[in-house]
Amino acid sequence: MSLNLDSKIPSGPIEDKWTKHKFDMKLVNPANRRKFTAIVVGTGLAGSSAASSLGEMGYNVKAFFVHESPRRAHSVAAQGGINGAKNYKNDGDSTYRLFYDTVKGGDFRAREANVYRLAEVSGNIIDQAVASGVPLAREYGGLLSNRSFGGAQVSRTFYARGQTGQQLLIGAYQGMMRQAEKGQVKLFPRREMLDVVIVNNRARGIIVRNLITGELEKHEADVVIMATGGYANVFFLSTNAMACAVTAGWKAHKQGALFANPCYTQIHPTCIPVHGEMQSKLTLMSESLRNDGRIWVSKIQGDTRKANDIPESDRDYYLERIYPSFGNLAPRDVSSRQAKYRVDEGRGVGGKEAVYLDFKESISRLGQSAISERYGNLFEMYEKITGENPYQVPMRIYPAPHYTMGGLWVDYNLMSTIPGLFVAGEANFSDHGANRLGASALMQGLADGYFVLPYTIGNFLASVGNTEKVSTDHPAFAEAKNRVDAELSQLLKIKGSRSVDSFHKQLGRIMWDNCGMARNEQGLKKALEQIPQLKQEFWNDVYVPGDNKSLNPELEKAVRVADFFELGELMCRDALERNESCGGHFREEYQTADGEALRDDQAFCNVAAWEYKGASVAPQKHTEELVFEKVKLATRSYK
Amino acid sequence: MSENQKNLNLNLKIWRQAGNSEKGVFETYPIKNVSTEASFLEMMDQLNEELIGQKKDPVAFDHDCREGICGTCGFVIDGSAHGPLKKTTVCQLHMRNFEDGATLTLEPWRAEAFPVIKDLVVDRSALDRIISAGGYISVDAGSAPDGNTISIPKPDADEAFDNATCIGCGACVASCKNASAMLFTSAKVTHLGLLPQGQIEQSERVLNMVAQHDIEGFGSCTTTGACEAACPKGISLAAISNLNRDLLKAQLTAKSLPSSQSDVV
Secondary structure, X not given: OOOOOOOOOOOOOOOOHHHHXXXXXXXXOHHHHHHOEEEEEOOOHHHHHHHHHHHHHOOEEEEEOOOXXXXXXXXXXXXXXXXXXXXXXXXXXXXXXXXXXXXXXXXXXXXXXXXXXXXXXXXXXXXXHHHOOOOOOEOOOOOEOOEOOOOOOOOOEEOEOEOHHHHHHHHHHHHHHHHHHHOOEEEEOOEEEEEEEEOOOOEEEEEEEEOOOOOEEEEEOOEEEEOOOOOHHHHOOOOOOOOOOOHHHHHHHHOOOOEEOOOOEEEEEEEOOOOOOOOOOOOEOOHHHHHOOEEEEEOOOOOOOOHHHOOHHHEEOHHHHHOXXXXXHOXXXXXXXXXXXXXXXXXXXXXXXXXXXXXXXXXXXXXXXXXXXXHHHHHHHHHHHHOOOOOOOOEEEEEEEEEEOOEEOOOOXXXXXXXXXXXXXXXXXXXXXXXXXXXXXHHHHHHHHHHHHHHHHHHHHHHHOOOOOOOOOOHHHHHHHHHHHHHHHHHHHHOOOEOHHHHHHHHHHHHHHHOOOOEOHHHHHHHHHHHHHHHHHHHHHXXXXXXXXXXXXHHHHHHHHHHHHHHHHHHHHHHHHOOOOEOOEOEOOOEOOOOOEOOOHHHHOEEEEEEOOOOOOOOEEEEEEOOOOOOOOOOOOOO | OOOOOOEEEEEEEEEEOOOOOOOOEEEEEEEEEEEOOOEHHHHHHHHHHHHHHOOOOXXXXXXXXXXXOOOOOOOEEOOEEOOOOOOOOHHHOEHHHOOOOOEEEEEOOXXXXXXXXXXXXXXXXXXXXXXXXXOOOOOOOOOOOOOOOOOOOHHHHHHHHHHHOOOOOOHHHHHOOOOOOHHHHHHHHHHHHOOHHHHOOHHHHHHHHHHHHXXXXXXXXXXXXXXXXXXXXXXXXXXXXXXXXXHHHHHHHOOOOOHHHOOXX
C-alpha cells in the first residue's frame, strides 16, 4: 500500500498562498466554539501558545504536561534569540529574505510554502510577545534591539539577554494561565501521554499516565494537538532536558502517523565536554562565543601538555586553516564535524572529546573588560561547571546533540497522517529541512501555536462538525488503555539486573558513534545490528524498581528508553537509505573533494516519511517530493 | 576532565517520605568516589544507581533542564535552599564545593503551601495559581500592535527583565521563616508593572495576586531578606517594596475591586 502524502499546499504565488488559504478555510462560528474540545499535549512555546490562542477564541482546551508547572517545558532553556523579519534595522531584511535564508540554511530539504508562511508571520510573533510583556532587549531610545545571529547578513534576531526562550515561554505561559483562570484551559499537570485513541479513522483522545498516582486516564476531544518537542535524548547525552522524549510522538507513529526525516539531527558545536561516566546532560555555550574565540587543537597526537604550555607553532587553528573566509564562524554542522575529525585523529584535548576555544588573542587585543562585557555571564557559567577560569586557560568545548529537525509528518495545515491529530513545534518535521538556522526554533514554535493552528484547527472542526461525539466509554479507549497497561506491567515485571540509565547510555553511545556528526554505511549497518540486540537485552534484563501506584521516575524513564530504541533504529535506517549528505545528515561516502556535503537532488530532493508496520516488520518508506519554485537549488559554500 | 579532578566520599542524610500522608524520616546513605567534576544531581544519580543495584527504592527528586533555568529542581542542603553557593540552583552546584568526608543533610522545601509528594519532591502548583490570578497582560493573539509602537526606556526594560528572570523554583518560600511567596509574587508584579502595556491592569493584578497568595496558605512577609539571599536568580528585595507601593495605591484608588478583594481593603 502506498500512502498519498498530500501536502495540501495551496495553489497560487507563494506570497499569496497563506492569505488565500486563510480565506478558503472554513470557520467555526464564535458561538459554536464552546461545543468543541481540543487536547494540547506539551506546554512549551508551541503548546502554550496554541492552548492560549484556542482558549481565547472560545474553544475548550485541555492541556497536558509532564511537569508540575507548564512553565518548565524545555523551550525555557533556549538562549540566543528569535528571528523576525521586521527590517527595523533598515538593512535589507524582508519576509522574502528570511524565507530564502531558511530554505537555503535547511539545505533545500524543507517545504517552500511552509517556510514562506513562517517568515510571513514572524513579525506578528514579535508584536505578540511585546504586547504580552516579554522584556525583549531595547536600545537607549526605547525601541527594540536586534542582533545578527548564526552568520545571517542582516540583524533580525530579537533577544532577551541569553534567556530568550525563558522569556518567550513565560509570556506564552502567562497567556495560557489567564485562560486557565477563565476556565477555557483546563490544566493536567504531571501527566504523560502514552497513547493516542483513534475512532473511525480520526484522533479522538489520548491515554495519559498520572505520574503521581500511576493511574491511566482516558481523555476525549474533538481534536488532538501534540507539541511534544524533539528527540535528541536518543543520544542520552544532549543539551535537552532530562524528560525530553519521543514517547508521545512514537506512540502516535505506531498508531499510523508517519515519521518524517528522523535522521536530520542538529549537533551544536559549542557545548561543555563530557567530564566522566556520571555525566547526565550537556550544557550549551552560546555560539556567539565564536565571534571572539579561536578554535584549535595541538598538532601533535596525544599531546598531554597543558594548553598554556603548547607553543603557537604546535597549535592548529583548523577552522581558520580550512575555511579562510568564514574561519571560526563556519556553520554549525561544518564546525561540529571538523571538531570530530580532530578528535578522531587523536588530537583532542588530553586525548578526549574536546577542542580548545581560546580568547587569549581577543583579550590582548580588546582587553579583558571588553570580553567580560560581551560574555561575562557565559564565562561565569563555564567556570561554575568546569572549575576553570576561561580568562586564563582556553575553554574546552565539543559538539553535542541539540535539536532534531525530523518529526511527525504534517501537511500544510500541520495535520499528521491521522486525521484530527495535529503536530506543532519541534515535534513536527515541517520547516527546517535538514538543518535549522539559529534563532528559528522559537519562531517556529510560536508561529505554529499563535498563528497557524488557530486557523487550521477551526477549518478541521468546521469540516467534521460536532454531531459525532465520542465518549471515553468507546471500546477504542479501553483498547488503547490496555495497550499502555500491558507495556507498563511488562516493564515492571522483568526485574532484571540492569538500570534503565545503563541501557540508555549504551544506546546513546551506539547512536553517537554511528548516527552522529558523520555517518557511513558500515557504521549504520553495525548500529542496525546492535540496537535490536540491546533492545532485546533491555526487555529481558532491565530493572525497574517500585510499582505503578505512585511517583516512579524509573518507570517513566523506562517507557521513554523503550521508545528510543525503536526510534534509534528508524534513524539509522533513514540515514542509511538517504544516500547523500545534506545539512545535519553527513554521509562520509557523499562529500566533495574538499570534504563538504554533497547533496543528490536527482534522487533525494524529497521528504522520507516512514510508516510503522509492526514490531517485527520493517517500516515502509513513503516520499513527498519537494518542489523548489522560488529558491534555486544551489550548493552551500563557506570557503 | 579538569586536572584538579578528585574523588570524594560523603554521607548523605536524606529525607525519605513515601507519600504526602506518610510519615517521613531521615535515612543516611554513605556514597564513595564522587567526582568533584560532577554536579550535585549527578551525585544523586550515582546514589540512585547504587540503590537500584541493591534493589532499593531510589530517592525521588525533581529536576529537568539541569542548566539552572527551568526551575524544576530544588531542595535544601544543610539548611540552605539550593545549597551553599550563591545564585546557583542545585543542578548547577558542583561537587568541588564540598569537602571529602562531609555529611550533607537533604530535605524538601518545607511550606504548608508546598505539600510533599515523595522524598524531596513537593507540589508547587500554588505558584501557578498566583500567576493565574493576575500575572499576565490581557492580550489575545492577533490583536497586538507593532512591537515598536510602544517605546520603553531601556532602564525600565532591563529592570523588568531582571524581575522576569524568576524561575519559580520556590527557594524564596523554603528559606522564609514565614514560608511567604512574596518575592515570587512581587517579581511578577514588578516585571509587568514596569511596562506601559502592563500598567493598565496593575491595580487589579496586585490585589488579585496578593489575595491568591494568602488563599494558598503562604505566610506574610516580614522583610527579613532570607528570600533574596537564597534566590538563584538574584531577584532583589526591592521587588517587594514595589509590590507594597502598588498594593497600597490599588487599595486606595482601584476603581472596581474584584469581589475576592472585599476583605483586603
